[in-house]
Amino acid sequence: KNEVEQSPQNLTAQEGEFITINCSYSVGISALHWLQQHPGGGIVSLFMLSSGKKKHGRLIATINIQEKHSSLHITASHPRDSAVYICAVETARQLTFGSGTQLTVLP
Amino acid sequence: NAGVMQNPRHLVRRRGQEARLRCSPMKGHSHVYWYRQLPEEGLKFMVYLQKENIIDESGMPKERFSAEFPKEGPSILRIQQVVRGDSAAYFCASSRQGGETQYFGPGTRLLVL
Numbered sequence: 001k002n003e004v005e006q007s008p009q010n011l012t013a014q015e016g017e018f019i020t021i022n023c024s025y026s027v028g029i030s031a032l033h034w035l036q037q038h039p040g041g042g043i044v045s046l047f048m049l050s051s052g053k054k055k056h057g058r059l060i061a062t063i064n065i066q067e068k069h070s071s072l073h074i075t076a077s078h079p080r081d082s083a084v085y086i087c088a089v090e091t092a093r094q095l096t097f098g099s100g101t102q103l104t105v106l107p
Numbered sequence: 108n109a110g111v112m113q114n115p116r117h118l119v120r121r122r123g124q125e126a127r128l129r130c131s132p133m134k135g136h137s138h139v140y141w142y143r144q145l146p147e148e149g150l151k152f153m154v155y156l157q158k159e160n161i162i163d164e165s166g167m168p169k170e171r172f173s174a175e176f177p178k179e180g181p182s183i184l185r186i187q188q189v190v191r192g193d194s195a196a197y198f199c200a201s202s203r204q205g206g207e208t209q210y211f212g213p214g215t216r217l218l219v220l
Contacts, residue, residue: 030206041196043211086150093205094163095140097150 003027006087006098013105019074021101023087026068033095034061034072035086043086046072077105111136111201111212112181119218120189128184128215132201139182140209141167141174144196153197155205156182162205189219 005024013019023032034046047054047061049070054061058077063070074081082105087098112131120126132139141153152166156176167174171189176182186193196216200209 033209035211041216042213043198045208045210048208088150090206092163093155094152094166095142095150095209096152097142099149 004098029089031090033088037084113212126186130199131181136201
């Protein structure tokens with residue numbers, strides 16, 4: 001069993017839809033990261049959180065430490081949000097990555 | 108403030124050659140991390156360095172791979188005697204302190220012929 005499980009693996013949405021990507025982990029962590037990998041391969045760090053909730057623009061990330069679960073929400077999705085979204089957990093300064101969720105937002 | 112720089116962006120090597128990948132962290136960042144993304148696979152941690160120190164190399168293959176982060180200059184990931192299985196995207200990230208947000212470079216795509 002992987003330490004970090006993401007769901008769904010693939011997600012197709014219509015423009016404007018509310019999107020949720022889930023991440024579950026099995027180990028104690030110091031922080032959880034959400035990353036975005038663009039079709040060209042570049043990686044952008046979206047959020048780093050250890051408790052509660054963070055919001056940046058149309059993106060919201062939440063984490064429940066007791067349940068070892070995090071969600072990434074995208075409100076009013078847009079085709080430019082199409083990318084791979086990766087959850088990663090941090091333990092002892094080392095990141096362990098989920099396999100990613102391929103999001104496609106159709107116009 | 109320039110982001111994390113990696114060069115080259117693309118590198119082609121023949122089997123048996125050496126590959127040197129460079130990473131210049133963001134200004135003010137003294138912590139560097141290297142990750143590898145094999146084709147159709149997820150990212151995997153390789154090594155974590157501070158200036159002149161390797162903090163954690165538990166993700167690095169024991170042979171042919173080495174990393175350094177000298178007092179001056181970029182961090183270098185060195186792969187000796189490359190094999191086809193080394194073909195991957197290698198990403199570097201940096202942070203100001205350990206445990207803070209890591210900022211990723213654009214990656215180096217290594218292709219071994």
